Amino acid sequence: MVTDSYDSLSDFIAIPRIDGLALSPDGARTVLTVATLNKDATAYERALWEVPATAGATGDPVRLTRSAKGEAGAAFTSTGDVLFTSTRPDADGDDEKSQLWLLSAHGGEARCISRLAGGVSGIEALAADARAAILGAHLMPSASSLEDDARIRAARTKGKVNAILHSTYPIRDWDHDLGPAEPHLLALDLDGVPAEAARAEVPVAKDDGDAPTPYPETLPRPRDLTPQPGLSVDHRGVAVSPDGSTVIAALSVPVGRSSRTRLVSIDVASGAHTVLADEEGVDFVSPVISPDGASLAYGRGAKSTPAGPADQELWIANLDGSGAREIAADWDRWAASTAFSADGSALIVTADHDGRCPVFSIDVTTGEVTQITHDAAAYSAVAVDRTGAGLVALRATMLEPAHPVRIAFDGTVTRLANPAPAPEVSATLTDVDATAEDGTRVRGWLLTPPSASAASPAPLLLWIHGGPLNSWNQWSWRWSPALAVAQGYAVLLPDPALSTGYGLEFIARGWNSWGHKPYTDLLSITDAVESRPEIDETRTAAMGGSFGGYMANWVAGHTDRFDAIVTHAALWSLDQFGPTTDHADYWQSIFTPEAMVEHSPHHSVAEISTPMLVIHGDKDYRVPIGEGLRLWAELAEHFAAPDGSMDHRFLYFPDENHWILKPQHAIVWYETVFAFLAQHVRGEDRTLPEVLG
Template identity: 60%
Template sequence: MTSESHPMPFSSLDDYIALPRVESLALSPDARRVVLTVATLTHDRTSYERALWSAAADGSGVPTRLTRSAKGESGAAFTATGDIVFVSARPDTAADQGAVKVSEAAQLWLLPAAGGDARAITRLAGGVSGIAAVATAANSLVIAADLLPSATDLEAEGFARKERADKKIAAILHESYPVRYWDHNLGPAEPHLLALDLSSLHDMIAVDTAESAAPSTPDAPAPYPADLPRPRDLTPTPGRTADTAGQALTPDGSTLIAALRVAEQRSGRYILVSIDVTTGTQTILFDEPKVHFESPAVSLDGRLIAFVRSAFSTPEGPADQEIWVADLDGGHPRRLAADWDRWPSSLVFDAQQGGAPGDVNHALIVTADHDGRGPIFRVPLDGRPPEQLTTDDFSYTNVCVDAGTGDLVALRSSWIAPAHPVRIGRSGAGVASITALATPAVLPDVPGTITEVETRAEDGTRVRAWLLLPDGAAPQHPAPLLLWIHGGPLNSWNAWSWRWSPLLAVARGYAVLLPDPALSTGYGLDFIARGWNAWGAKPYTDLLAITDAAEARSEIDETLTAAMGGSFGGYMANWVAGHTDRFRAIVSHASLWSLDQFNGTTDNSEYWQSIFSAQGMIDNSPHRAVRDIVTPMLVIHGDHDYRVPIGESLRLWSELAEHHANADGSTHHKFLFFPDENHWILGPQHAVLWYETVFAFLDQHVHGADWKRPRLLG
């Protein structure tokens, strides 16, 4: 595949959804190759299938496809011996040899480094949720899996699942909060962390022994396969504690450091726990009231841990996110980079560079939002300030460290380049070069150009944005402007998103403004605090100020502007609709409308109530300005959205009709509803329909075109 395969993929929605997508990266133990998880459109163009690809980690050669199955693969990682483990619901032929029918749940699979076919190495009735952690110097790992709370062992768990399935039982009894998360119901199964020792795993011919044979009676549980390593439960009777905020294994696989959840009425906090993998003994390392301990990492020698400490935010202001390091047993804790006003989004230990553990060169590799980008930083452990390693316009994720050279391998992206793998060569503490690695998802050609816009808000604060301009935009042919407001709100327009693609609008002649108003990350705690407990204040005035700056450019037609946003961006779209008539059209996706209603129905109600005061909740609710809305609105929501429940848009739609519909019920507003989508519209054809409806609505109200109903809306 070459970029010429899609000379203008953003002009066609069908071509856009067909672009392959790199979703994750893993580095082999010898640092010679990477494994990429790549999603591609299925033949019927209604979903995506995922496969694993291998590429050289030095930028040479061409990528090689490793897996191919109808169910696809995800979550790839390397074991210490170089085998690749991944999660897949592909058929397991070995499981079909017994008399008991196994479920089609996803299992853990292993692709041998020495060659040969992949094989399933778990057979859990409820399947495997993901790979939690892998040891780098031992052939062991930890997986995440959901188990029914009544089960005493794996056999009983499988039997209980079969009984519920046979009797078509879907009921869930909840005894604690929460009951839903983002797009799915919680329970009845609970999350567990299970240890797997792969050292005894070897290929063998299945033997129908008394231990491995199917039970003679349908009322007896089927034994767990004797030829597979038996998972050991590290979190028995967990409740929701194993809904972790990260975990990491020591190199020898003997100790798991996990951020476990402690329930507290409607909320909870994360504590840092050390778990002995052999005995399952748990030792609390860090636990403070109203403080989260998250994202643990273990040093390459297994002697140190790093983690993020963050106090609970309150209506008075946002809390900082602090980087800490300590001994493996929790001793000698100390905060790093105390004066660094950025929030870490990931952290791993740097490779030792010519010294023993604890010397001045020992450091963490950290990513963080920063001024509309997502650079990589080096944070020394000796107290010196962080050093920014990458200075380009990209954001970096999936950062891996080559323990032999200190070089880094990562995915990077921007608003004009989807995620792609790169090698970051280092000279001392700095960056010497960045080399693109081979990938089956070649970067597509993009329309238009990207530049930065900035202004000063009414309080003097600098506010900046990315501005994408279509080809041909000029004073003689100014482009209409689309203000696109990000979600979060603790977020930044700094990395590619397949869900939100401003290039699709650019290809249709729109200039797109991607601003970071108050509450955005990457500009310091004070910048976030400007909008805290006051979403309708500085975030709103920042948006208007940066829109003024964009409209002042000669390439922009200030008379043809529209606004749109999703989630918090949808909240801001609703707020804008009720407080100004400067926009010709407003698109509000998955939006918050009535905060008093929202805060009790969202999947995490305590958090939202804790960051607003009672008066702030009232003052910042968009629904209070419904009578002042004059701009045509396109409201969009998915019924399986549990973060921002459908009731928000149902009430918005009802109140728009109540106050603005004509006597015959007709209205210039529209409501696009997806019964089987969630906070994001993920189905490829639904995504096409989403964009078709949005662009038809914008064309109608921005350009005065006749309304053109998308064909598949019936």
């Protein structure tokens, strides 16, 4: 069944996608990071493109960079140069570590301007009025210098040693191991960058065991602002003052096996640290500094407990931390991003809101909140035009991936040139809602194929989002409803209890009670949608990943109304998940012991009567592979036939994490899911991918 261009998975993974935006200081140029499929269709390569950013400007996108390794993390310096990170080899070497590169505003070739043995992990902040950069990098804890760091790394490489000795928790995060190198913040004076490219070797250990090659004198030497940090620079936000003299960072403070984050001011010249805000049981996050360098805005949130979710507050203070006060205290939304307006009179924030993620303006004096955008879209990477002429951002909807736009303060949205336009999705998008059993409004999106009608109703796919503090409000390349619509399914994307964008009380309805209100909310909105004439209520399936996978498991054990269930990277046994996930301190702190038992799906395994497709990646540290293995073992224990066969299936990825990211594996994922749904929902015999053997 071919309905549109999204019917072809190979075509889908080949669609270029935008995943970064930076705006020049004069507001005239936008640099976009565009990911494209490589030649063998097994990875994405990223390049930087420039498009005009002023309203009404004409001109085609221009590609700025081209390398086999790709580029990422673009940002503008105060003088209009573009900085980015890349593992591309320099003309003088073939180092595989990501380094910092500079592309001059005057043109010419990009130049590598860092030579850290462990590479640069990212550009953390750039001064608005000075040529100063704050970089993230990982250094060995026993290293006394950049050269010593290179020596220790070389010894590990030469000895083929991968062992890591830990003395603190956690030891891994999401999909990667932590250590032995520790995160640091480094200051870099860009005025020290030579006008012309110069030979600058990466520090390496010499074969005779002597000191390694010195850090090149031809490049500005990064200065460590966080010596001996431990894991404290696993930060939650970094800002630098316009003149480059002061860094404000949300740094981690160990608390047993947990942590909290506090705001620390770092004097760049001396390296001195001053704590600005620190409270037990509270996280201070996402600092931003006003254009005049006088004010500081940040987020403040108490730790959540089983009693309920904590609110996420916005605060304003002087740059030294004095005069701190909360603003917009009555605004029942959580800021996802924050920036000062060009004149510093307002905060420009984005926040989930009723299935969208609009842009808001918050007056820093009165706290008055004004919604700027009002369309059915989600905005991200919002950049403030320093000239005062509005904003530039990435805009996405449920039917269109991220694309660059300019936003006027009256709410007018103007599309900019797009180097990565996506094919149109042939679907009808409908805002749907229902009344939950407690009278609460529950809403979501319904996507239906062009063929769906009362005469030819479409089978329904209930797709449950992860998080759980999340919302279906924009396009996802990883979880793409467009592909299911192209297969002829109507796709329901609901926001049940625990979803963001509906206020704190809506989240609290499902807190410490995942199997109650979130579950009944899903059934209520499914009932409402199944009553629509274009929906075939006799052919239905449910699926989800992460928390959505938890809910799929819960659904499987508590109703037989669906014909098939797909559960990806799913929590199965909460008593097992809690202490084995990468950050057990959080997950075990938000449930009571009783709720961990009452709401664990594994207790209902014997009640499952619906065929399940279980999917898991072995490198998933957020929901460890043990959850999938135990689910599969218990399905086999209860349902395996004498010959060992089952209607259930287990799709296993040895080298993928919580998300299935490799393009060739994404194809296998969707082909397997759609074959499973075709068999059990539509009674079709669909061939599985040949590459599965």
